[in-house]
Amino acid sequence: MTASLTDTAERMALLPADVPRDAIIVTRNLQREYDMGGEVVRALRGVDIVIRKNEFVAIMGPSGSGKSTLMNMIGCLDSPDGGEYWLNGHRVSELEDDELARIRNKEIGFVFQTFNLLPRATALHNVELPLVYAGIGSKERSRMAIDALQRVGLGDRMHHRPNELSGGQRQRVAIARALVNNPSILLADEPTGNLDSATSVDIMALFETLHATGQTIVLVTHEHDIAAHADRQVHLKDGQVERDFKTEATH
């Protein structure tokens, strides 16, 4: 089982021969069907994507294109019906529930449109949460969480609850939470969807800073100007990759 291989280099060696050795995300003919009241909807019809270390990729597409399904799949929240998926060398498509939970904890940092912070917990505690499930001791936990909050510029808001923070600050807490475990990818689903345009610019600037320090980022959005912050854009249509191109090429 690939998940049991702790050495990253060892795992990477097991990737298909034709993909680069620094590929973080590799999907092969990824398929997913839903049964919508008797009618079968084919949300993904064979998606092939390779995302390499330190890429900043935007996944785009209209609603119904399969972009949310792909995001759930990349985020290890859902398992494919067909095809294969490797994340940082783990062959995720074959893992059980609890192993997926461990992968989510170690390899993925989620940023959601609706922030999804625990309302009763302070910013610090929210950021600590992934470390709690990683089994890290409380002293180390708060040190790492404080560090992550300082990285997103919220060092002075650590003990506030979400309802005492602005939308932009809440999303920064969520980003700090996503970063705290040093994940191999930051997976952001419409991160600016609930923010005004000025705040959106700030958040996208933060993503670019993180990217500049070596963070791999996957951004799911339907807004072109947000996607333009990414180096590369993958457009989905009807459950398949329609276009995959470098952002500079279109400018």
Place this chain on the structure above:
Amino acid sequence: MLVGETVAVAFQSIRANKLRSMLTMLGIIIGVGAVITMVALGSGAQKAVEDQIANLGANTFTIFPGQSFRGGVAQGNRVSLTTDDYLAIRRDARLIKAVVPELQSNLQVKYGNQNVNSPIVGTTANFVEVRNYTVPFGRSFRQGDDESRQRYAVLGADVPDQLGVNAAAMIGQQLLVRGIPFEIIGVLSRKGSAGSWQNPDEQIFIPLQTAQFRVLGTDRVRSISVQVADGVPIEQGMVDLERVLRREHRIRPGQENDFQIRNPQDILATRQEATQTFTILLASIAAVSLFVGGIGIMNIMLVSVTERTREIGIRKALGATRLNIMAQFLIEALALCLVGGVLGILFGSGMAIVLAKFMQWNTLISMPAIIVAFAFSAFVGLFFGIWPARRAASLDPIVALRYE
């Protein structure tokens, strides 16, 4: 594994919904409290009966006057025991160590300027040892006092209280029974009423012959208590006594006794059994309320799971396993039950103490009942918490994250 965090989250969630948690716990509090109070009442009643058995004195039984029946109709009018029967038993019964007859009548008693209506009991000097009394103040009368028909009175332990006088101060004072002056020579130790209709500590004892010839003017006795000789089984003593009394009353073979022989230990044993049944019944009712409390816990935990669907989704997305989520909700249910259990133990013990103090009920707070009730509330928490917890653990994170 995460125990500290999980327990902290459980208590945080209980505190966040104070009123709801309190109302939910109320079922457990009442259930555990009821179990403890009921068992305390039952144990208290049982201990009272046991004490009474110990107080009776070993190997004694009592004869009461009765009627002989034939075909459901009372025969003849000789329905009483007399002092002659007492003398016959003393003379003829071979297996008997001591005999204590009691003449009794409720009479007006005057002490100083106070009047009370008290049961006056005429008896022999040996009643003190047969009935297991001690005489903490003064002395009791002796056989010689009986034979010389002395006007001596020995008071039950509650009589000084009734008259509002200190027991020690009454020794040597005068008491009028039906206008006849008596000298108070002693006050007896306390027996306790233990639920009988008559309080034995309110009786006033006078010598048998004084009662028979100077006060009551009758030889009809209320009862004759008999103590069997050492080493003789009580049943054998009863047979011996029956033989003597049947001959004395000239009852022909085949005819029924016109007296009753009662072994008080049997009566008490029966009462003890009844008390036990009663305790079990009460405890079962209390256990049902604990069960209902458990259903309340399950209900509120299901509500809690639904309310926190999104939180569950977030935790799962961040790496919580099924076991983590399950433990979180199970510990929350357990915490509700255990906090409820502790409050219930305090409430139940408090109730038992209040009942003992203000209603003079016999209660005995039993440690096993406390332990069992506490363990049972923990079991209720686990049993009724497991289903909601499983439901939470099996939520699909995608659905849970989208839940509004």
